Amino acid sequence: MTRFAYPNSALIWGSLALFTLLCLPPALAQQAPAADTTRHQTLSEVTVTGAATHFAAPVDGTTITAGRRNELITPRDVNANLVQNNMRQVMARIPGLMVWENDGSGQQINVATRGLSPNRSWEFNTRQNGYDMSADAFGYPEAYYNPPMEAVERIQLLRGGAGLQFGPQFGGLLNYELKRGARDKKIEFETSNTAGSNGLFNSYNAVGGTVGKVNYYAYYRHRQGDGWRPSNQFRVDDVHGNVHVALTERLTLNAELTYLTNRLQQPGGLTDAQFAQDSRQSTRERNWLSTPWLIPALTLDYKASERTRVNLKTFGLVASRNSVGFVAGLPAPDSVNRRTQQLAARQVDRDDYRNLGAELRLTQDVDLLGRTHTLATGLRAYRATTLRRQRGTGTTGSDYDLSLTGNGLFTNEFDFTTTNAAAFAELLLHLSPRLSVTPGLRYDYLRNTGRGYLGRTANGGENRVPDQQSQRNVLLYGLGAEFIVSPTTNLYANYSRAFRPVLFGDLVPPATADVIDPNLKDARGYTAEVGYRGNYKNWLRFDVGYFFLNYEDRIGTIRRPVPGGTVGQTQQFRTNLGRTQTHGLEAYAELDLIHSLTGNFNLPHLDLFAALSLLDARYGSLPVTTLTGTGTGTQIVESNLDGKVVENAPRQTLRTGLTFAHKGLSMTGQFSHVGKVYADANNTEEPTANAQTGAISAYQVADFSATWKLGQKGRYRLSGGINNVFDARYFTRRAGGYPGPGILPADGRTWFAGLGLTL
Template sequence: MKYLICTLFSWGVLGQVLWAQKAVINGKVTEKMSGAVVGASVTLKGTVRGVQTNANGEFVIKGLKEGSYTVLVTSVGFVKKEVSVSVQENEVKTLAFELEEETYTLKDVHVVTSRGVKGNEHLAEVEGYSINATKKNELIVLNNLNANLAMNNSRQIFARTPGISIWENDGSGVQLGVASRGLSPNRSWEFNTRMNGYDITPDPMGYPEAYYTPPMEVVDRIEIVRGASSLQYGSQFGGLMNFILRKPDISTRFTVESQNTTGSNGLFSTFNYVGGTEGRLSYTAYYQKRLGNGWRNHSRFNTDHAHVELSYAVSNKLKIGAEATYMMTEIQQAGGLTDAQFKADARQSLRSRNWFSTPWFIPSINAEYIFNTKTKVSFKGFSTIAERNSVGNVRPITETDVLTATRQVDRDFYTTLGAELRLLTDYKWLGKENTLAAGLRYFRGKIDRKQQGRGTNGTTMDFELSEGDYPRNLDFANVNKAAFLENIFRFNKRFLMTAGVRVESIRSTMEGQFGLSNSTPVLLNPISRSRQFLLFGTGFEYHVSPQSEFYSNISQAYRPVLISDLTPPATTDVIDENLQDARGYNFDFGYRGKVGNYLNFDIDYFYVNYNNRIGTITQTNATGQLYQFRTNLGRSVSQGLEGYAEFNPIAAFLKQSKIGYLSIFASVAYINATYRDFKTTSVVNGQIVETNLAGKRVENAPRTINRFGITYSKKGFSATWQLSDIGKAYADAGNTEVPNAAATTGVIPAYQVQDLSANYKFLKHYNVKAGVNNLTDARYFTRRAGGYPGPGLMPADGRTFYLSAGVKF
């Protein structure tokens, strides 16, 4: 990496010499209402060259060869403008652009909220190298939110995204647990989770748990495409969640930013960022330090995040870059509670010696080549070198933690390598312009899992063993190859269709020692599974008016057998040799759009069919002994309605307001997630009794997920109040109402929680932020854990405060 950085820096210095005497295009972008347009994108079509306008709406593109160029200007809420110019050597060409408000959905521009409403946006029909037309999608722009970003408060970040269920047991803000449409929020494992378009999980096909989440203070936007993303990004039922970090500022040589936050329970966070562009070299770097004592007892955390990104325009056609991301965490785990303990004191903890740590390193490289105004290609190479470490008492919470006893140590080591090549091209067919997206993917992942080690009897974070070796020592490997094609067919100005296919090849292997039986190693029968399959999808989009459209899509989905499915809890358990991967499909039908600059809406019906769900049933062997048999047991269906609307009543009647603006939003979802066929067994009086859970609700799937909010803004000040109203759910597929003694099964009651956040920007460079999370100090929980990080009932945080001050130059 250091050699790459030195090379890029050398190229940047050389570029200043070689291109110092070449042509320059500069100018200013304005609009009628407020003058300068800040942050407008100014690009040279068919090249990788581009900049953003500064605070005065000005831009400059240096180092151009003599010749002809097409300058394209785009900005949120405005119609794109382009002009052709010719420049001579050493010439400075000055241009002026006056933008008009957007009046029709454009292929090359975000379909976004207008200036009257600041809420969720939608992805363009074509965004980067992806086709988003016909798909249910959301674009969360972090700069539009008043939220506790220092703590990655997911309840506020996803407030306007309908149907998102959230696990809120991680008060450190390190791990994100979200899902949609009745799927499990467990570390967001039903999503294909990415950052800047590349993988950040240990293994999307074998262990897709998102232990790493980037600091939201550096995230520019979050792209969410529901299950229809399975063709272009991977087969997951939940779809795509892609964190896009802030890109290098191409309008200035150097910018620096610092945001410092303090709050309840000893919270301190400092976020520091630098970036800019020097010639053809652009760069960013950030560092975040976050620490605190946590709302519950024994829940301290100390995290470090760092990232650096370099981008270099080798020529007008070719751009290369590199990124490196690092995270180190030290998190004390408070453990679970019983229901009685939760009612008595939700802040208490009966586990003082449980710790968790995830060192994470993600290097990546990228390249982009623009052939012409219609065709371009990109390459991303990425790797993950990471660990998942825990030490503590993982016995049921009903058992006392004897402080002199040794603790259990579990460690995972992840090593992955992947690459993706993508092509996007526009072409004409039957007189209409169509778009083709295609791609190739290669991924190799290795997991070294060491578990059940005998640790020390100490109280600090210590992953050393006090004696012996790990009883469980497994090696899991995955090789995934994939290719996809997806096409937009435009029949006229109003109607288009998409069609696509993805071919997947997966080879999974696992071997090693599963455990000990009377001090004798129990070896796992080596597992090797290879499969190849096709996924298909199609959709349509019909523009009813310039600002609204119907959309629909049906796409197949696939979930491979995970490493957790192949490693039963006990050595006596048996895995079905014919265990099948889960298959199914997602269907969407919706209507979205906007009215003027004061109303945004998106309403849809969804249907998720999930076949071959995996579970455990009790069986008897030849000697009459009972054992647990893990196999495919049945099918579930999740269907319902999702709706999002945001209304600005003042903008509806006034072009400009001296008293400020009010924006009211509602994000609602009705989710009926039930099992249609799911076999289960129990032992009654020594006999196995088989039943079927058909009609039972899927676990961790609230039937209603409703969030409402109001934002008031005037000049540099804005404040948002929001209410989350979440329905009842169950922790187990049997829909147990009365919790068991260990609090691992039972009902998860409905709850309401409120948040209030404000932001004031002044003197161009400064800001102050403050807020209260869980305004009414509600006591609630969103999860019952059967194992780590419990086991037991996992309380959510009570009322907390934060205050933040920032500066940017």
């Protein structure tokens, strides 16, 4: 049976009481809507002027959001370290947000919700302006590229049934919408330059405007620094341009191009003893990562009538993931070969990605039984290829150098492909002026292939593995509902099927003796949620809900006897093992204290916000095995993870803060508490010698940020802040491999200060 118990913490339960007192009574006290209420009177996208976080309209562009939890975040309205993409600040109002904080460069964003893994946001369907930006949305959904927050107009987070419209991932949709040029100027120039701790320098420069029927926007961002730890320097350059051309009054063409180039030094992981001694030290001096990323996109937007909208996106990806470094596990030292007293050769790994896709979406208003309903349909075609080359023998140097030495060959090499065709349909059906339901269906055809070799023979030949292929048809379905309690509040609920495709790493064993189950299948399950959200008199916003996530057929490895083998002969067998179940409370509230007491909106703002998550994530029946003895005396000892806590799933997450704003000045103080988590499914408490498993302690961290806008329309901007004000020493991740292995410390106290100008 699933357990749902939490520590008796005054901090957590006091916050929950605050939500109850602030949110429910005033909202329920409002009048019910008039009988002629239509869907346009439900929660609108802009409910509170200047809000940093708000809720989407029931139909947002070609996306139906009614009946499911959704958040829209406007980075420019958040006091945060946008320069380094500090997501614990930018997305502080998202309940249950788990952030891996181990990349001070800000290039790698690692976020998740609802007890899922934050690894490069791969449990989300990550997009930019509505199109894919990850390495492979199905076979390798890691987001090595993330746009600079200074360029982001809004962040769209859609959970629950998002998979019906956007494809798999239990986490939902995470979409970064970039800025466009000014509509009322032919040309507008923006520049922002920031300096900070550890040699941080960031320069963001953009130009945009509207000339006749053409709207344009382009930016260049350069960021560099030495990092909080030694051997942690980084250099990142981003270029983006988009042009919107109104071909006719109804037809708009948009062309976009995004290019990223970076070079990140990886300081490696620490053992627990090293972390306790000095969390700022480095164990690796010669490890580097680079991920050049090119994303072209072309969009046609056709408004056939006031009731019909068609959107066609075509997009591609030309990108790489390149790393070179000394990757031996801890506590091995970095560089010296003990026998020769020479620097050890480094390992070179390289991936190349080539993707092409298209999505066609149609939104149509339909009159039926005296009411207006909305039908959203779509088609998708997608093909992705990955060339993966691993374990090449690199140089003994310390700089970024991908050259191979020795025989100049990689030990492992694979070609992977993904082919996807999909169709979906959702109908926002208004059963009454106050009640709507949204049934939906999605069909996906998926085909993954993998071929290549794993290791080499003594004479240098390729040790090829059997070609891998996975082909399947997936049908997802869901149902959402929304009930208008008042003109500005509603109840929502939904149930939606989801699946997690077999990844490339699941198709190929990590060692030649391992065996892949030929019947390996996608992980499947469902999410369900119910909640109450809205705003009250422009000084209170809230969203309180409960969710349940059932994750079945999780893929893992067990040791079993070799079929037909000798006594004691065993093998690692990768197959579908079992399920996890997660349920919890998610609550967010933001109260304008001064305006709620005085009703005078000419007075300064003093906003108190809190985002709270209480969750319980447990394994169901999931067998695991260990070996005892040696040779013919080897025995397999079976156990079960039933009842164990899921990795990276904190029972409590609380982020709260206070913002003062008056005229051009805005200041925010923020406090974050994240509960204890485990790095492995066995819930190992005591850390291992290599620091890859063991508990990850709860931590608290405080931040302060401020912005001061001067001149006409805030033409001049001063910004700055202190991250980790009290210099807390903590870590959020134990890495089993790159960029570790071992403990990856979060940054200590740092500061930043910047000057911006808009002309």
